[in-house]
Amino acid sequence: MGKDSKPKEAASKGKSKQAASGGDESTSKGKGKSGKSSDELGTCTYVKARHILCEKQGRINEAYKKLEEGWLSNGDxxxxxxFAKVAQEYSECPSGKKGGDLGWFPRGKMAGPFQEVAFNTPVGATTAPFKSTHGYHIILCEGRKN
Incomplete structure (x- = not known):
């Protein structure tokens, strides 16, 4: 499930902070039917993601610190x-019980900043904490497709 989307590419390179800020990385190995790369950040139609949502910035920072200590600080x-275990522990969103799994969602379904970050995060990358209208988030992008 979800494994038949795009292959995980070297685009993420573990640089989570760039992903959260909109990132300046892009991939050029897409297999778009129209000749354009379907993997370029921000151009896909659907994203599969997990997230952690916290009302307080301090709590989201604790969750991010766990992710950093385990993987991100090593570039992994x-x-x-x-990520699902950390989401179950920290997320205040109902999806937290499912490990933060939001499944596949189309462009236009999520609110402003969340959508922008989700659609601009490379597959496999984890974002730094960011604020939206619902609170503070961390996103793990699991897939992209058109």
């Missing part, structure tokens, strides 16, 4: 199963 990607 956070495995989805491990």
């Amino acid at each position: 990607k956070v495995p989805p199963a491990e």
Whole structure:
């Protein structure tokens, strides 16, 4: 499930802070049907993601610190199963019970900053904490497709 989307590429390179700020990384190995790269950040139609949502900035920072200590500080990607454990522990969103799994969602479904960050995060990358209208988030992008 979800494994038949795009292959995980070297685009994420573990640089989570760039992903959260909109990032300046892009991929050029897409297999778009129209000749354009379907993997370029911000151009896909659907994203599969997990997230952690906290009302307080201090709590989201605690969750991010756990991710940093385990993987991000070494430049590693956070495995989805491990991200799910942190989401279950820290997320205040109902999706937290499912490990923060939001499944596949189309462009236009999520609110402003969340959508912008989700659609501009490379597959496999974890964002730094950021604020939206609902609170503070961390996103793990698991897939992209058109």
